[in-house]
Each structure stands twice: as C-alpha cells, then as structure tokens.
Amino acid sequence: MFVEFDVAQKDTDLGTVAAGAAQILPFYLAGEAGDSALIRGRLATVSGPATSILARHGYPDAVASLQAEALAIAACLSTFMKFDGVFTLQAKGNGFVKTLLADVTSDGALRGYAAFDNGAAPDIGDDMAASMPASVPALLGTGYAAFTVDQGTENGRYQGIVELAGETLSDVAMAWFANSEQVDSHIVAAAAKQGGGWVASALMVQRVAADGGRSSPSSNADQDDAWTTAEMLIRSVTRDELVDPALAPEDLVFRLFNALRPHVAPAQPVADRCRCSPEKVEAVLARMSAEELADLVAESGMVEVTCEFCKTMRAIDPGLSRH
Numbered sequence: 434m435f436v437e438f439d440v441a442q443k444d445t446d447l448g449t450v451a452a453g454a455a456q457i458l459p460f461y462l463a464g465e466a467g468d469s470a471l472i473r474g475r476l477a478t479v480s481g482p483a484t485s486i487l488a489r490h491g492y493p494d495a496v497a498s499l500q501a502e503a504l505a506i507a508a509c510l511s512t513f514m515k516f517d518g519v520f521t522l523q524a525k526g527n528g529f530v531k532t533l534l535a536d537v538t539s540d541g542a543l544r545g546y547a548a549f550d551n552g553a554a555p556d557i558g559d560d561m562a563a564s565m566p567a568s569v570p571a572l573l574g575t576g577y578a579a580f581t582v583d584q585g586t587e588n589g590r591y592q593g594i595v596e597l598a599g600e601t602l603s604d605v606a607m608a609w610f611a612n613s614e615q616v617d618s619h620i621v622a623a624a625a626k627q628g629g630g631w632v633a634s635a636l637m638v639q640r641v642a643a644d645g646g647r648s649s650p651s652s653n654a655d656q657d658d659a660w661t662t663a664e665m666l667i668r669s670v671t672r673d674e675l676v677d678p679a680l681a682p683e684d685l686v687f688r689l690f691n692a693l694r695p696h697v698a699p700a701q702p703v704a705d706r707c708r709c710s711p712e713k714v715e716a717v718l719a720r721m722s723a724e725e726l727a728d729l730v731a732e733s734g735m736v737e738v739t740c741e742f743c744k745t746m747r748a749i750d751p752g753l754s755r756h
C-alpha cells in the first residue's frame with residue numbers, strides 16, 4: 434500500500450513558500466555515510482485549506498484544532514498511496530466529538546468535517562486548544578479510528594482500524610502503523626489558530642524497507658543508525674516549529690534533519706476541494722423510497738441537501754430523481 438520514494442528524483446531548487454500555501458513536501462534522508470535513501474519523509478503543510486474548510490464550519494476552537502490536525506495527518510499519509518484513490522482518516526468517539534473525518538485524493542483534494550455534541554461543553558477550553566496539541570481523550574473520548582485507502586475499484590479498498598489510543602491524533606496514527614506492521618514510522622502534527630486563520634502541518638519519517646518489502650531484523654547497520662537518529666530528531670521538533678508560518682517547509686526539513694543529509698523532491702499541491710456534485714446527490718436520492726423522499730421535501734417543494742464537508746446546499750426537484 435505504500436510506494437517507495439523515487440531516489441533518482443532530482444533535488445529541487447529550493448524556493449520559499451508563500452504563507453498559506455498548501456503542499457506536501459516529499460524528502461528522503463541519506464544518512465551520514467551514503468547517498469541512498471535510508472529514510473523517507475513527508476512534511477504536509479495545509480494551513481490555507483484548513484483555514485477555508487474551518488471557516489465554513491464554525492467549530493469551537495478545540496474541535497477546529499483537532500480537525501486541522503486530522504487534515505494535516507491525512508494529507509501526510511495520502512502521499513504514500515501506491516495508486517490513485519482516496520485516503521480517509523475517520524475517528525468515532527463517545528466524547529464531545531462523535532465523528533472526525535478528513536480525506537484527501539491522490540491529486541490533493543482535501544476536505545473534512547467533524548460532528549460533535551452541540552448540547553455539551555468540551556472538557557477542554559479554547560485557551561488550552563490554542564497552546565497544545567488537540568487532546569484525543571478530552572475531545573473524542575474512547576472509540577476507534579479507521580484509516581482507509583480506496584482506489585475506487587472492486588478489490589482496491591484497504592482499511593485498518595485501531596482503538597483511540599494515546600493523547601493525540603499522531604499517537605493514533607502511530608498505533609495504526611504498529612498495528613498494520615508497517616515499517617518503522619513516526620509522525621507528529623500540530624495546528625494553531627493564528628490571526629484570522631489556522632496553521633497546520635504534519636511531519637512524518639519512515640524507514641525505507643529493504644527489497645521493497647518490510648524491513649527485516651537484518652537491515653543494515655547504517656539504516657539502523659539513521660533510523661535511530663531520525664526518530665530522535667523528529668521527536669525533538671517543537672510545536673512552534675510546526676506551526677511557524679514564516680518557516681518554509683524545506684527550511685524545517687533541512688534544519689531538523691541536517692545531520693542525515695536531507696534531499697527534497699518537488700512539493701505536491703493540496704487544496705480545499707470537495708468531491709460532491711449534483712449528480713452524486715441525485716444518485717443518492719434516486720435510491721430512496723417515495724416515503725423517504727417525501728420526508729425530505731422542504732417547504733419550497735424541493736429536497737434540500739447540504740454537503741456536510743463543504744456546506745454547499747443543493748435544491749433538487751424530487752420528481753427529477755425518480756426515473
């Protein structure tokens with residue numbers, strides 16, 4: 434399910450990234466000794482899409498922070514997909530937040546939504562949300578998270594499910610890595626409200642598997658050393674570094690992993706783009722019974738359907754959906 438990074442890819446000319454730009458920066462770490470890729474990584478910066486997505490929803494800051502982290506983590510993980518498709522991170526909890534969802538296509542269309550208990554107050558204050566990673570126990574409680582790759586083909590769907598474990602969404606993603614016996618991986622994510630918008634990013638490193646498969650105990654010593662160092666370095670990254678809009682992604686990668694000789698590849702764009710359409714809504718309505726449809730008809734005589742991701746409202750003539 435994960436694709437090997439193309440080590441022959443040419444390094445890019447490093448440029449600065451405009452504030453609010455959204456991208457996923459692939460990189461690899463060659464280690465102190467050689468120039469082959471021992472560790473691969475991704476730095477997903479999704480501040481622009483997170484800001485526009487969250488602006489449409491009006492979540493409490495604590496929920497928005499969790500949603501922004503989910504968008505960043507989904508973007509980061511999506512680029513390891515081997516084929517074109519959709520990567521989805523979904524969490525279901527029994528706490529204030531009932532459902533948290535973020536999905537991203539292989540061409541970088543990012544979206545998400547959270548469903549939460551409007552009648553209850555979250556256990557976490559907005560001031561807390563502004564200074565810490567969003568707390569999974571405080572916001573989601575207990576439950577599970579599903580990581581899904583869907584290629585849109587009959588056999589092209591893979592899903593891994595883990596219990597909500599640890600303090601943060603990054604911890605949950607790490608539990609998924611461990612559970613699915615991926616190669617050694619480590620991810621960190623952070624989001625923060627700044628000015629009128631949100632800054633969110635996720636950084637991941639993963640051991641490059643020998644012979645295209647899973648790493649074995651006999652992996653070479655250089656890679657063991659590089660992995661130990663990479664994991665130490667990614668643990669050292671601060672939240673302030675991850676949410677600093679003035680720090681270009683390339684600069685963060687080079688600053689953090691300098692000792693392991695980082696190489697970066699061209700960044701891949703990510704954008705706030707929903708996949709809903711009038712045709713998809715009509716297809717759903719066409720499968721409903723006349724009674725179900727009648728319940729949905731508004732005073733206008735139309736069925737009004739609002740996309741829970743992008744909040745687009747569509748008024749569909751119920752007669753048109755029956756064929």
Ligand SMILES: [Zn+2]
Binds near residue numbers: 707740742744
């Ligand atoms: Zn939509």
